[in-house]
Amino acid sequence: MIIDSLDVSYGDMWGSYEGPAHPAPMPSALAARRHAAGMPYAVLLSSRERPLAMVERWPRGRWRLYLFDDASRRARMIDFEPLGTDKLLEVRNTRLKASDEQGDDAGAESGEGRSPARVPHCPAPAFGDWQVFVPFLAQQGHEPAATVVLNDVSVEEGAGPLRPTGIERLLAPGPRDTPDGPAVVELADAGMLRITSGQLAVTDPGFLSDPRIVAVPPGEYPVTLSLLRTARSVEVAAARVTFLDTPPHAWKMTLRADEDPGLLGEGEFYGVGVDSGTVAFMDATRAVDDEMLDDEVLDEQVFAPLSFVDRSSVELPGSEGGPNLVAFSAGRGDGSYPVWTGRTEEGQAVCVVVDFRLHPTDQEMETSGGTGPSPA
Structure with missing residues (x-):
């Protein structure tokens, strides 16, 4: 030929x-x-x-x-x-x-x-x-x-990386239409997160080597879960930790210093990697080398409690006055999930949201013709 x-x-x-x-x-x-x-x-x-x-x-x-x-x-x-x-x-x-x-x-x-x-x-x-x-x-x-x-003969440039559309809707209670049928969003209080170092870490608590870090003022902040209830199950659709009582001016993908959104394809994102079915909000100092986070402690106090269908979150206390950890089930399990930081017009962090992608985004509905989420 x-x-x-x-x-x-x-x-x-x-x-x-x-x-x-x-x-x-x-x-x-x-x-x-x-x-x-x-x-x-x-x-x-x-x-x-x-x-x-x-x-x-x-x-x-x-x-x-x-x-x-x-x-x-x-x-x-x-x-x-x-x-x-x-x-x-x-x-x-x-x-x-x-x-x-x-x-x-x-x-x-x-x-x-x-x-x-x-x-x-x-x-x-x-x-x-x-x-x-x-x-x-x-x-x-x-x-x-x-x-x-x-x-x-390559494809044309599309809309680019995953856009932060509909983030607020993830945490608005009420009925939803999902690719799996009718559902209801319910909000659940997951407790208070204590940050002492001024750095929030978002990570799989079983794999702490490369968390996503957001600079925030030291303090105690409420953690809220968005639970998606269907006829068959209740799953964590999103988790939010809130630092300021004000609506975000803009949502930004939570990036590491070496990550460039310009290298992402249509609907892609940099996210938190999950290999234990669990994500946690914690102080960044606990994500370095903390004897409180060894395998035995995690198995007994985090992973085992979260294995029950009626338990969506768990708190792992720190030493007296020290930072704690709030862990929660990651949607439908292992994978990679986008982390969004809501910011004020001046750039202050208002909240951080992990989206477990149980709802199709507006961008995904546009590119899939309304059939639901496309792969990340």
Whole structure:
């Protein structure tokens, strides 16, 4: 097959996904920003809607190239490491077995090594310079023309990262229509949170290494839960800790210093990661190295009590006069959830809200045609 043109599209890394198109496509402008920031992304090279190659940009200047067979399955994997500043060295070239050759273990290696007849390096591509990888198509039986035209067929820029629409509605009691049917929002008092250091931490209490931090005045502040009650269950839809008795002027995504919203795709967000089914508000000093938060204490005083269906929150006291911890169940369990900080016009923190995404946002309703939330 002579290849004289290729369609170029972009998306997230594919992982174990197999298919003819990106499972999570992104605009070329977003991929370019991720390239400049050293972040991973994937480039799909197709001909007549048939995938021929996928290029993955990995951290630290590494690249991976997959070549596809006639059934749109990954048939060969080639890994590259940086060689100086302007070249890539081919370090691994692996033929991948097809699933019908080996049962359920698709993707296992059947042979590997670099052919001595091939030049084991190529130029390191600038963004968009995918001609670098065109000669490798010959390893899958294709014949690139002397000139191969690249056509950008990536998706258009959308509305960008998840927007903070409808945050107040998360904590307004009353009936709701949800993707799962009729429901009722009820508010529950989860107690008072004591902050002594001037820094609030939002984190999974079982994994404290990288909390989201918000600067607030020292003091004691009320924690409120939004409970979504359906005919089948009661789940925590959102949690709020309030610092000022005034409506927020604006809502901001709660970011770490190294996070750039410009690197997020349509509806994406930076959030709090959850691996224990639990989120906590606490003083940031407790998120460093606190013997009160060892596994045994957490199991007995936090995770076990929250395992009961009628218990949505729990307080873990600190030493006398010291900061405490208020933990609560994370929506429907593990995942990543957006954390929003409501601020005054002058920039003071009014409240912090964790949205467990049980309600579709206005943005999600627009992009999904009213069918409910789209994946983060």
